[in-house]
Every structure is written in C-alpha cells, then in structure tokens.
Amino acid sequence: MGDATLNRVTVAYTLTLATALHIGTGLGLAQILDDRTVQGPHPDDASLHLPYVPGSSVKGRLRAQVRRMLLALGGGESERSRVEASLFGFPDQPGSLCFSDAHLDLEDARIAAWREHHMLHHLTTVERAFVGLSRVRRVALEQRLFRIELAEHGLPLHGQITGTLHGDTPEHDLGLLLAACLDLTHLGGMKGRGLGACTLRPDTITLDQTTLTLDVLVRTALESPPA
Numbered sequence: 001m002g003d004a005t006l007n008r009v010t011v012a013y014t015l016t017l018a019t020a021l022h023i024g025t026g027l028g029l030a031q032i033l034d035d036r037t038v039q040g041p042h043p044d045d046a047s048l049h050l051p052y053v054p055g056s057s058v059k060g061r062l063r064a065q066v067r068r069m070l071l072a073l074g075g076g077e078s079e080r081s082r083v084e085a086s087l088f089g090f091p092d093q094p095g096s097l098c099f100s101d102a103h104l105d106l107e108d109a110r111i112a113a114w115r116e117h118h119m120l121h122h123l124t125t126v127e128r129a130f131v132g133l134s135r136v137r138r139v140a141l142e143q144r145l146f147r148i149e150l151a152e153h154g155l156p157l158h159g160q161i162t163g164t165l166h167g168d169t170p171e172h173d174l175g176l177l178l179a180a181c182l183d184l185t186h187l188g189g190m191k192g193r194g195l196g197a198c199t200l201r202p203d204t205i206t207l208d209q210t211t212l213t214l215d216v217l218v219r220t221a222l223e224s225p226p227a
Helices: 055-073 077-087 109-116 120-124 170-183 214-223
Strands: 006-017 039-042 045-051 097-099 125-133 140-151 156-166 198-207
Touching: 006 170, 045 120, 055 077, 055 097, 055 170, 077 156, 077 170, 109 120, 120 125, 156 170, 170 198, 170 214, 198 214
Parallel strands: none
Antiparallel strands: 006 156, 006 198, 039 045, 097 156, 125 140
16 A cells, blocks of 8 residues: 555444543632633533543543553654654644544433433532642642532543545554544643543544454554654
8 A cells, every 4th residue: 555545444433531630721610619620512412512532632641641652662763753643643744533522421321311311411510619729839829719610520421533544554553543542541731630530441443444453453563663
C-alpha cells in the first residue's frame, strides 16, 4: 500500500467514571456554584440535559498517552511525529480521526431506572466544596472556600473514534491508540483532589469493515514497532 491508501477505522468504547469528574465550564451559579461541569442535550433525547465528556478532552489525553508510549518505545523523532500526525494531526495538518463526545448510556439498567423515575439529572451530578491550597506553604488559603459541580462516579458513557488512517502501517498506529485507551487513568482537572479517575475500554474495533481483536493489535504495536 502507498501513502494514498485510506483505511477506514471505527472504535466504539465505554468510558466509566471511577471517581467523580470535573471538566469545568468556567461558569457558575451566583452564590451556589463556582464552576459547573460540562453538560448538554443527550444525542438520543434532546430533552435530557446531562453531563458528558467532550471528545476534545478524550483526544487530548490520548495524544499525551501516545507521546509517552512512543518515547518509552524508543522511536525516533520522525516516527513519533508521523504517528502523532496520523492519529491526531497538528495545527497545520488536521488529523483524519474524529473523537466524538462520550454520552451517558441510556440503555444501562441503572440509568434507565433513574430516567423512569425522573431522577436522572439529580443523580448524575453532585456538588462538592473545596478549599484553595497554597502550593508553596502547603496549607489552606484563607477565604478560599469554593463549590464545584461534578459528574457522579460510576457513570457509564459511550463514545466513538472514527475516520481514516493513511499509509502502510494502519494496524500499528491503531494498536498504539488502543494501548493509550487502556492506559488512560484520568480525565479533567483536579486529579490531585481525587477527581477524574476513569477507565476507557474499546468495545468494538473495525478496520476497513473487518473486526479486529484488541489484545492482538495492542501487543503487535508494542512489541513490533515499524522501522
């Protein structure tokens, strides 16, 4: 295959929040919340305004994971740049993969029960108070109590990565992306406060309409990097 070869990719994944998550909007509610977490209409039911994980957050964290793996594997700078361009793109070279937002799984039994009892929005978000800390003195700062809104822990969310991979090594590049998915441990900010722990598990993987096996792709990518 040559560089003009296009290999169509689809990865459907489940993102599970192990702890509460905060991806801030910078907007609050006067005297109630200092910062809300990202929320929006659900793609399957626009009447439901629920927390979700933006695709840009997933893409950014996976990019960082792939960079670390490539350095650990000892790939040269040109190879690292090629893989990063293939999977994520650069400002002057847009990537050909699309990272969708990850939305709540409305088919999950627990979520369906909450929805049936009109408790879905109330039970998917939680408020928590924090105190500002001095990084230098390592003590609490005076008059720095703040409250933020969080997406509740344990929520199952579904997302997709779709698009095309170019060139001669689509399975290798895809394997690195999947390894980064499995290696993902946190999203959002405030990791030091115990927030944002998660797992991202690919459910189905197709390359040119052929279903591929997760473990084989990851093992091949990590053990047999291209020259």
